[in-house]
Amino acid sequence: MCELLAMSANTPTSIRFSFTGLIERGGNTAQHGDGWGIGFYEGRQCRLFHDPVSSVHSDVARFVRDCDLKSEIVVSHIRKANRGRVCLANTHPFERELWGRSCVFAHNGQLRGIKRRPLGAYRPVGTTDSEHAFCWLLGCIRERFPQPPGRARTLWNFVAERCAELETLGTFNMLFSDARFLYAHCSTRLRWLTRRAPFGEARLRDAEVVVDFGAETTPDDIVTVIATEPLTVNEHWHAMDRGSLIVFDRGVPVLTRRTAPGAARGA
Amino acid sequence: MCELLAMSANTPTSIRFSFTGLIERGGNTAQHGDGWGIGFYEGRQCRLFHDPVSSVHSDVARFVRDCDLKSEIVVSHIRKANRGRVCLANTHPFERELWGRSCVFAHNGQLRGIKRRPLGAYRPVGTTDSEHAFCWLLGCIRERFPQPPGRARTLWNFVAERCAELETLGTFNMLFSDARFLYAHCSTRLRWLTRRAPFGEARLRDAEVVVDFGAETTPDDIVTVIATEPLTVNEHWHAMDRGSLIVFDRGVPVLTRRTAPGAARGA
Numbered sequence: 103m104c105e106l107l108a109m110s111a112n113t114p115t116s117i118r119f120s121f122t123g124l125i126e127r128g129g130n131t132a133q134h135g136d137g138w139g140i141g142f143y144e145g146r147q148c149r150l151f152h153d154p155v156s157s158v159h160s161d162v163a164r165f166v167r168d169c170d171l172k173s174e175i176v177v178s179h180i181r182k183a184n185r186g187r188v189c190l191a192n193t194h195p196f197e198r199e200l201w202g203r204s205c206v207f208a209h210n211g212q213l214r215g216i217k218r219r220p221l222g223a224y225r226p227v228g229t230t231d232s233e234h235a236f237c238w239l240l241g242c243i244r245e246r247f248p249q250p251p252g253r254a255r256t257l258w259n260f261v262a263e264r265c266a267e268l269e270t271l272g273t274f275n276m277l278f279s280d281a282r283f284l285y286a287h288c289s290t291r292l293r294w295l296t297r298r299a300p301f302g303e304a305r306l307r308d309a310e311v312v313v314d315f316g317a318e319t320t321p322d323d324i325v326t327v328i329a330t331e332p333l334t335v336n337e338h339w340h341a342m343d344r345g346s347l348i349v350f351d352r353g354v355p356v357l358t359r360r361t362a363p364g365a366a367r368g369a
Numbered sequence: 370m371c372e373l374l375a376m377s378a379n380t381p382t383s384i385r386f387s388f389t390g391l392i393e394r395g396g397n398t399a400q401h402g403d404g405w406g407i408g409f410y411e412g413r414q415c416r417l418f419h420d421p422v423s424s425v426h427s428d429v430a431r432f433v434r435d436c437d438l439k440s441e442i443v444v445s446h447i448r449k450a451n452r453g454r455v456c457l458a459n460t461h462p463f464e465r466e467l468w469g470r471s472c473v474f475a476h477n478g479q480l481r482g483i484k485r486r487p488l489g490a491y492r493p494v495g496t497t498d499s500e501h502a503f504c505w506l507l508g509c510i511r512e513r514f515p516q517p518p519g520r521a522r523t524l525w526n527f528v529a530e531r532c533a534e535l536e537t538l539g540t541f542n543m544l545f546s547d548a549r550f551l552y553a554h555c556s557t558r559l560r561w562l563t564r565r566a567p568f569g570e571a572r573l574r575d576a577e578v579v580v581d582f583g584a585e586t587t588p589d590d591i592v593t594v595i596a597t598e599p600l601t602v603n604e605h606w607h608a609m610d611r612g613s614l615i616v617f618d619r620g621v622p623v624l625t626r627r628t629a630p631g632a633a634r635g636a
Binding site: 144145146147149150151152154161162165169189190191198199201202203204223224225226227228 | 411412413414416417418419421428429432436456457458465466468469470471490491492493494495
C-alpha cells in the first residue's frame, strides 16, 4: 500500500520533523519504495516535489527535507505501487486547478471499478486508480459548483458525500486540499494529533531524531499532523473512525462526518 | 522583462549547461531576479520546479542544476516582474492538464487588455497577464478540440492563429508544450540553435564554463536549444523572425509559420 502525511496549521510551519520520519518508510523502516511526493501551499498555489524513486534514496527528498519550507497546508505520500507502473505521472500528490486554486490529492488504497466512472473536466495523466478518483471527485465538485459555494460547509458536505461513494469501491484513505481547507478521509487507517501550547518534546519512531517544539513555536501556534501510522513514539495519535471525513482549517477540525453507515473505530 | 529557455531533443538530454548560464541572468549578469522556474517532461507528465526568488540566490536552482535531470522537452523562465507581485503563483512556467497531458507555458512580454478576454475551462491562480494568456490559449484549444485532433498539423496551425491574435496585444515571446511538441513564438526576440554530430565545444557567455558535447552525446543526438539571448559565445544562434512560430519535434523544426503580416527579422 502507501502512506500518507499531511499538515494543517494556523501559521507557516515546517514539516521537516515529520517528513524526516516518513521518508525512512520509503525503503528503510518500511517498503513504500516506489516514489514519493509532497506539496506545500503558498497561498492558492502549491509547490510540488515528486520523485519516482524510493524516498530514502531520493536526492530530491533529502533536498526538500533540508530546505525546510514552511507552509500552512502540506500533503505528502510515499508509494507502494499496486496499480500503475512506477513513473512520475503515477506519483502522488496529484494536482489540478479549480476556481483558480491549486487542488492536490493523495490516496492510499485500491478502488475497484473506479475507472469505469465517466470523467468530466479532468483527465488522468498517469494510469493509477487514485488519479482517476481525484479527476472524478474534482470533476463532480466543478460540475456542482462552477463557482465556489458561498458557505464552505456546503462544499465540505458535498465532498463527504463523494467520499462515501468512493469508499464503497474499496479502500479510500485520502488527503485532499482546495488551497483553503485540508480534507482527510479514513476508510481503514489514518491518525492525527494536534500540537499546541504548552509544546513539548517529540521523538520520531523511524529515526533517531528528537525535537523540542517549545523552542520552535510561538504560544499561539496550532499544528495538526495526519499520518497513516504514528510518526512519534511519545505522543498520543487519535485514530480516525473508519468511514469518516475530517475537514481541518488552520490546524483545527471544523467538520467531522461519518461517510459509511457502520463506521467503527479505526485500527 | 524576462528570459526564456527551452530544449527539444530526440533523446533524454541534460540542459545543465544552458541552465547554468541562464540562472546567472537572474540577478548576476542580468537583473531578472524575481523568480524562476523550469519544467522537465517525463512522458506526458512534467516535473516542475519553481522558486519566487532570484535564481542566483536560489537553493532550488542550484539543486536542479546539480541534479542534472534528462528530458526530451524542457521549458524554463527567469522573471523580471512587471505585472503581478513576486510570489510562487506568478512564477512561470505555468502548467495545466489537457487531454490527460501536462501542458506548460512561459512568456516574455506584456499583453494589453488580455485580462478582458473571457476564459473557458482554465482559471489563473496568480495575477500575471501571462497566466491569463495561457488559460485563454489552452481554453481555446480545448473548446475547439475536445479530443486531440487526428493530424498534429491541425493543432499547430490552430496554435499559430491564436499566437497571431495574442501578439496584436503587445509583446508575445512564448514557449509552450503539450507534452508532445515544443512551440516557440517570437514577437520581438527569440533565438535558437541545433546541436548535432559532429559535436563541438561550447563556451557559456555568462559563466566560465566550457563543455565538449562530443564527450556527452552519441552521433544520433539532435538537440535544439531556444533562448531569449544567445547562451554561448562561440556558436551561431538563429534569430527567429518577429511574428513567427516554430514547432519543434524531437529537436527538429517541423513547422515554421508567420503569425504577423509584416514579419521581419528578429533583433
